[in-house]
Amino acid sequence: MKIARITGFGCYVPDKVLTNQDLEQMVDTNDEWIVSRTGIQERHISSQEQASSDLALISATNALNDAGLCADDIDLIVVGTTSPDMLFPSTGCILQAKLGVPTTAVCLDVSAACSGMMYALEVANNMLRAGAYRKALVVGVDTLTKFSDFTDRNTCILFGDGAATFVLEMDTDKDGFDVVGLKLSSDGNCADLLKIPGCGSRNPASQDVIDKRLQYITMDGQAVYKHAVNSMSGISKAVLEESGLGLDDISLLIPHQANIRIIKSVGKKLKLSSDKVFINLEKYGNTSSASVGIALREAFDTNRIKHGDNIVMTTFGAGFTTAGGVLRYIKN
Ligand code: UT7
Numbered sequence: 663m664k665i666a667r668i669t670g671f672g673c674y675v676p677d678k679v680l681t682n683q684d685l686e687q688m689v690d691t692n693d694e695w696i697v698s699r700t701g702i703q704e705r706h707i708s709s710q711e712q713a714s715s716d717l718a719l720i721s722a723t724n725a726l727n728d729a730g731l732c733a734d735d736i737d738l739i740v741v742g743t744t745s746p747d748m749l750f751p752s753t754g755c756i757l758q759a760k761l762g763v764p765t766t767a768v769c770l771d772v773s774a775a776c777s778g779m780m781y782a783l784e785v786a787n788n789m790l791r792a793g794a795y796r797k798a799l800v801v802g803v804d805t806l807t808k809f810s811d812f813t814d815r816n817t818c819i820l821f822g823d824g825a826a827t828f829v830l831e832m833d834t835d836k837d838g839f840d841v842v843g844l845k846l847s848s849d850g851n852c853a854d855l856l857k858i859p860g861c862g863s864r865n866p867a868s869q870d871v872i873d874k875r876l877q878y879i880t881m882d883g884q885a886v887y888k889h890a891v892n893s894m895s896g897i898s899k900a901v902l903e904e905s906g907l908g909l910d911d912i913s914l915l916i917p918h919q920a921n922i923r924i925i926k927s928v929g930k931k932l933k934l935s936s937d938k939v940f941i942n943l944e945k946y947g948n949t950s951s952a953s954v955g956i957a958l959r960e961a962f963d964t965n966r967i968k969h970g971d972n973i974v975m976t977t978f979g980a981g982f983t984t985a986g987g988v989l990r991y992i993k994n
Contacts, residue, residue, distance in 0.1 A: 666790045668839040668989065670729025670829035673956040674720035675706035675946060689815040696819050701922025705822025705947030707807040713747040715756040717825035718803040722761055725827035729836070731797065733762040738798035739769040740786040742778025742951040744980070745805045746771060757801065776918050776979025778802050778951030779826060780987055784844045790832050800828040804950035809858055811878035822947035826955020839973065839989040843905035845897055849982045852889065855882045856980040890924050890978040895931035897986035898976045905988045909933055913971035914961060918978055919943035919953040928976070940966065950979065969993040
């Protein structure tokens with residue numbers, strides 16, 4: 663089967679920065695605890711006026727420019743997000759109108775929390791390879807600070823907002839990342855361990871929901887931590903094997919940026935030296951679906967990627983959802 667290629671990629675984080683020192687003024691925490699337990703120093707937060715589609719718009723515009731395309735060229739948008747502008751319409755449709763993508767295009771959202779961008783990539787990749795679409799925008803965007811309880815020190819220190827977009831094309835000789843392999847898995851038995859319980863159909867918005875603070879993220883941090891390490895290392899090995907590659911073939915690991923201790927443990931399980939594990943969460947915190955897209959852009963911009971490199975991306979999020987992907991960078 664033919665392989666699709668990421669021919670352009672862009673990202674965006676809001677201007678406003680929330681530092682650990684700022685959080686010290688809000689909850690009973692301190693910079694030393696946050697840095698030593700998570701690696702995070704600061705994160706970017708969206709303004710009251712900025713919704714996920716606003717962040718996605720800037721990342722998508724950057725990605726289109728990078729690919730040398732315009733909105734007219736796009737026939738598919740898949741947005742991975744769990745903080746959509748609203749329950750419906752989809753953020754994909756909202757983004758379509760903002761960008762001016764033709765109404766002949768198909769636009770949809772995929773809900774896989776922190777694995778959102780990888781799940782969206784799998785959906786778009788298969789729709790392109792099946793032959794019905796030619797040029798897709800794959801977006802990972804989340805504004806989880808809007809769903810963070812800034813009275814709960816267990817969760818509010820973790821998240822930041824951001825967006826990333828890949829342009830995915832078939833039949834192209836442009837420079838880019840070939841999607842060599844993708845593998846996903848889901849475990850709904852763990853759904854209760856990381857969730858936003860309120861404001862869906864289970865607990866519709868009400869004064870009671872607000873009083874119980876059910877509109878915010880709740881998490882069993884330690885359980886999520888353990889699953890994250892095992893799932894991301896396991897799926898990375900599996901997708902490498904399915905791609906006919908081994909651990910020695912990894913040029914750079916781009917793991918979901920949730921916690922530096924999780925990232926280091928995954929690197930260790932994959933027997934990778936620290937220079938082969940990309941980390942940028944100190945500046946952004948956990949940007950959920952956007953995290954690996956932002957990291958890929960930054961790794962590229964800091965010359966960490968060269969022709970022929972095999973990049974392994976891996977994510978873990980609520981669901982639980984896990985993803986692993988092998989991308990190979992091709993420069994003509
Ligand atoms: O993208 C997927 C989503 N999320 C994740 O991947 C997150 C996975 N989990 C984690 O990253 C970690 O479990 C956390 C960073 C959330 C927590 O780290 P931990 O090492 O598992 O800490 P803990 O929950 O075991 O808490 C240790 C102590 C507790 O105090 P006691 O009971 O020992 O007295 C907490 O109350 O640290 C306390 N604590 C804090 N102290 C200062 C918890 N949060 C804070 C805080 N500041 N912000």
